[in-house]
Amino acid sequence: MFDETPLIDGAGSEPEEEPRDEETLEENSDEAEMMPESDEVAHEDRSRRDFMTQILAGSIGAIVGLVPFVAGLVFFLDPLFREKRAVDEEGTGSQSGVAKDSQGYIKLPVTRSALPIGGSPQLVTIKDDLVDAWNKFPNVPIGTVWLRRLASGEVIAFNTICPHLGCSVEYRGSQQDFYCPCHLSAFKLDGQKNNPIPPRDMDRLEIKADTGDEIWVQFRNFRGGISEKVAT
Numbered sequence: 001m002f003d004e005t006p007l008i009d010g011a012g013s014e015p016e017e018e019p020r021d022e023e024t025l026e027e028n029s030d031e032a033e034m035m036p037e038s039d040e041v042a043h044e045d046r047s048r049r050d051f052m053t054q055i056l057a058g059s060i061g062a063i064v065g066l067v068p069f070v071a072g073l074v075f076f077l078d079p080l081f082r083e084k085r086a087v088d089e090e091g092t093g094s095q096s097g098v099a100k101d102s103q104g105y106i107k108l109p110v111t112r113s114a115l116p117i118g119g120s121p122q123l124v125t126i127k128d129d130l131v132d133a134w135n136k137f138p139n140v141p142i143g144t145v146w147l148r149r150l151a152s153g154e155v156i157a158f159n160t161i162c163p164h165l166g167c168s169v170e171y172r173g174s175q176q177d178f179y180c181p182c183h184l185s186a187f188k189l190d191g192q193k194n195n196p197i198p199p200r201d202m203d204r205l206e207i208k209a210d211t212g213d214e215i216w217v218q219f220r221n222f223r224g225g226i227s228e229k230v231a232t
């Protein structure tokens with residue numbers, strides 16, 4: 001009654017595993033060994049890139065920080081360089097047009113030969129370069145002087161500021177003297193006071209010797225209202 005056909009071989013049973021040949025096993029073994037090495041190379045590359053990035057960032061940061069520092073340093077030191085430029089190697093002049101030596105003598109824009117011997121006083125404006133910490137103002141009028149050339153050839157100079165209370169002393173041709181209109185102080189042409197109003201004579205200024213036809217004067221201002229000559 002029952003068909004006794006034998007079962008097909010293998011049907012309904014576990015498949016048999018294919019045997020791996022030795023070559024395949026060897027390749028897998030090589031791959032397993034290669035994996036850690038490639039990770040290591042990748043890690044080294046990443047470290048190198050990080051290092052280079054840090055170097056680059058540090059360099060850029062240093063440059064960016066250095067530029068304002070150098071600019072600030074130049075700005076801070078500029079007055080020193082400017083002062084050094086103002087007096088040349090011989091200490092006899094500046095680059096602005098005002099000639100001034102290291103002792104403070106300023107060259108006047110008139111010559112000795114231009115002054116009349118024993119003649120009327122000549123009014124001359126003194127100019128200098130005014131310098132503060134960061135700025136330079138060239139050729140600024142800083143005062144006036146009365147100049148006279150004596151019969152001996154000597155040139156004398158007086159500050160025109162009245163020693164009484166600071167008004168300007170004028171030359172009075174009709175009286176051949178100096179005169180201050182504020183409180184009527186009067187002075188002789190040699191600067192001596194000629195009435196009791198001023199506390200002292202006119203303030204005479206130093207003239208540099210041995211300058212040929214040039215006239216160099218050491219300009220100063222002095223305190224008013226006192227008998228002593230005190231520079232301010």
Ligand code: FES
Binds near residue numbers: 163168181185
């Ligand atoms: S200020 Fe010159 S007389 Fe007084």
